[in-house]
Amino acid sequence: MTSTTATAPPPPLMRLSSDNWKLAILVGLVVSVIAGAVLPAAASFWVIGAMAAMVAAAFVVNAYRRKYYGGLLVAPAIAVLFVMNIFPLLWSLGLSFFAYQSNQQSIRFVGLANYIKVLTNDIAAPANWAALVNTAMFVILTVTAQMVVGFLLxxxxxxQFPLRKYLLILxxxxxxxxxxxxxxxxxxxxxxxxxILSYVVNAITGGQFILMSSKVGAVTGIVFADAWMWSPFVMLLVLAGLVSVPKYLYEAAAIDRVSKWRQFWxxxxxYIRGLLMLALLFRTIEAFKLADLVILLTKGGNDTMTISYHLIRIANEQNKxxxxxxxxxxxxxMVIVLTNLYLYIANRRSQGA
Structure with missing residues (x-):
């Protein structure tokens, strides 16, 4: 009589299989970190790309064997998203832990030195904080102007009034x-x-008017231009909420002789509170990235340098x-913190309501 001893199967994470995506992710992360720290930049690029392809193949095989055909249908879109967005994001994150300049071939691992330099360096930190303060100022002013103008529009x-459709297009x-x-x-x-602005002011005052000659004028010009562009976006969101309000509610309020102010509140x-909060979130995130108008109107002069424009100058012009x-x-x-703070406040208000 012979007895056989059954061997225990390996744990799911360590099971060697083409559809074990958990093991593929673990191996891919370990190999990618080692390649980024040890190999040259050109070699580590291809190694990390191969690891990403391995993880993607494991997901596809797993979805096919488990008949997750919906996941297979969206796999090409996910692949494009990874190649165009996620991979460059992760690559730039890894690059922030190295000392690298685009006009030089050398690269070496420095850990958190770049972050420490940005926050504490005697030369770099004051410029960074000044640009950040200017960015906060622009966020407050531009978003407030857009919300007010967009809401009024x-x-x-x-x-309903004559020529409404044509004015709306305009x-x-x-x-x-x-x-x-x-x-x-x-x-x-x-x-x-x-x-045009200078011509009108000159006709009234009789002297030359240069709006961009001071910080107040430069900030006003940038805020006005940004509000002119993006107030219609806020208007569309609020207008979508206004047209969805049932008419019978206003009719019942009119019968009860409720004031216009109370009808509004x-x-x-x-009906428009959620859309207003959504517009506030979108425009705050976009205003935090304000750089294009600053480049075109002031080029950062008169203390209008924003953190986004400062980043462009450091990365592209100075090759850092x-x-x-x-x-x-x-x-x-900082954007993630602001977004989560917004979501927390919005959830608290919805729970309170």
Missing amino acids: AMLFAK VLTPMMLSVVASGVFFTYYYDPTFG TITFP TSEGAAISYLMLF
């Missing part, structure tokens, strides 16, 4: 233009020699690629 176009036109086109337009608009505002990557991820961290 939405209240106006929610009513108001939406700035949002359809490219930022470069709008910036060039306002460059001529603010021009002290033949600009009890009927209109609950790794330092620019560190600044960009600090910006990403």
Whole structure:
């Protein structure tokens, strides 16, 4: 009589199989970290790319064997998303831990040195913090202007009046233009020699008017240009909420002789509150990346340098690629914190309601 001893199967994570995506991710991460720290940049690029392809193949095989055909259908879109967005994001994150300049071939691992330099360096830190303060100022001013103007436009176009459709198309036109086109337009608009604004002010005061000659004027010009472009976006979101309010609610309120102000707070505002918060979130994130209008109108002069424009100058003009990557991820961290703070406040209000 013979007895056989059954061997225990390996744990799921360590099971060697073409569909074991968990093991593929673990191996891919370990090999990618080692390759990034040890191998040259050209070699580590291909090694990390091979690891990403291995993980993707494991996901595809797993989905096929388990008959997750829906996942297979969206796999090409996910692959494009990874190649165009996720991989460059992860690559730049790894680059922020190295000392690398785009005009040089040498690269070496420095850990958190780039982040420490950005936050504490006697030369770099003051410029970074000044640009960050200017960015916060632009976020507050531009978003406030866009929310107010967009809300007032939405209240106006929610009513029917002659030529409403044509005026609505005219108001939406700035949002359809490219930022470069709008910036060039306002460059001529603010021009002290033949600009429309300067011509009108000169006709009234009799003296030359240069809007961009001071920080207040430069900030006002940038805020006005940005609000002119993106207030229609806020208007569209609010207008979508206004047209969805049932008419019978206003009719019942009119029968009860409820004031217009109370109708707004009890009927209109609950329908547009969520859309207003959504517009606030979108425009805050976009305003945090403000750089194009600053480049076109002031080139950072008169203390209008934003953190995004400062990042462009460091990474592209000064070729400090790794330092620019560190600044960009600090910006990403701040945007994530602001977004989560917004979601927390929105959830608290919805629970309270």
